[in-house]
Amino acid sequence: NAGVTQTPKFQVLKTGQSMTLQCAQDMNHEYMSWYRQDPGMGLRLIHYSVGAGITDQGEVPNGYNVSRSTTEDFPLRLLSAAPSQTSVYFCASRSAAGAEDNEQFFGPGTRLTVL
Amino acid sequence: DAKTTQPTSMDCAEGRAANLPCNHSTISGNEYVYWYRQIHSQGPQYIIHGLKNNETNEMASLIITEDRKSSTLILPHATLRDTAVYYCIVRVQGGADGLTFGKGTHLIIQP
Numbered sequence: 001n002a003g004v005t006q007t008p009k010f011q012v013l014k015t016g017q018s019m020t021l022q023c024a025q026d027m028n029h030e031y032m033s034w035y036r037q038d039p040g041m042g043l044r045l046i047h048y049s050v051g052a053g054i055t056d057q058g059e060v061p062n063g064y065n066v067s068r069s070t071t072e073d074f075p076l077r078l079l080s081a082a083p084s085q086t087s088v089y090f091c092a093s094r095s096a097a098g099a100e101d102n103e104q105f106f107g108p109g110t111r112l113t114v115l
Numbered sequence: 116d117a118k119t120t121q122p123t124s125m126d127c128a129e130g131r132a133a134n135l136p137c138n139h140s141t142i143s144g145n146e147y148v149y150w151y152r153q154i155h156s157q158g159p160q161y162i163i164h165g166l167k168n169n170e171t172n173e174m175a176s177l178i179i180t181e182d183r184k185s186s187t188l189i190l191p192h193a194t195l196r197d198t199a200v201y202y203c204i205v206r207v208q209g210g211a212d213g214l215t216f217g218k219g220t221h222l223i224i225q226p
Contacts, residue, residue: 004158033213042202042216043159050211058213090158092213102149104214106158 001026004107006091012113013081021076021110023091030096032074033058034066036087043090049074050096081114088112119203124221133190135220137203140184147208148179150188152199153219159202162188198224
């Protein structure tokens with residue numbers, strides 16, 4: 001299993017540009033989440049999904065959109081990038097069932113800079 | 116989810132046991148204690164979790180006090196690769212939303 005994969009690893013945008021951060025998992029996990037991490041801080045939840053077609057907002061959803069058309073993929077869209085969105089973005093997934101729901105698996109992160 | 120309090124940083128000598136404390140005095144009866152760590156620039160990694168009994172796995176041991184208001188993560192024989200930020204998280208098991216991360220404890224293993 002590849003686990004949770006994220007692309008790209010690095011991205012530089014100009015203010016106002018749009019882009020999509022990709023996240024995919026091959027573990028057939030129902031739950032997927034997006035976090036952002038600013039320097040010296042813990043991770044903050046942006047959006048999450050409990051299954052295909054179902055998404056909900058986390059702690060810091062403004063400026064971001066998500067969709068979940070398949071179990072495997074959970075892309076994060078920035079419609080109009082702002083410097084305040086400069087951060088490291090982590091995607092995560094976990095199973096909803098039984099003892100497996102204890103562990104959340106994280107991707108390697110996407111480092112985004114908005115100029 | 117209950118709030119947790121951890122020291123900002125700790126040092127430990129290589130080969131010794133690293134004991135990382137966490138206070139969670141407002142924990143509810145159905146909330147578990149989870150530990151994750153984040154090695155520099157990588158995504159967080161699950162370590163262990165528990166409700167009220169002490170737990171041990173191949174990575175660490177988790178000691179939860181009888182009143183459940185605090186816990187200690189123990190890395191029995193710390194190595195340089197254990198240098199990381201360690202997060203103590205309290206939450207209800209099975210919740211659909213994500214984890215609430217504080218600033219964690221930066222553990223530095225000294226050679």
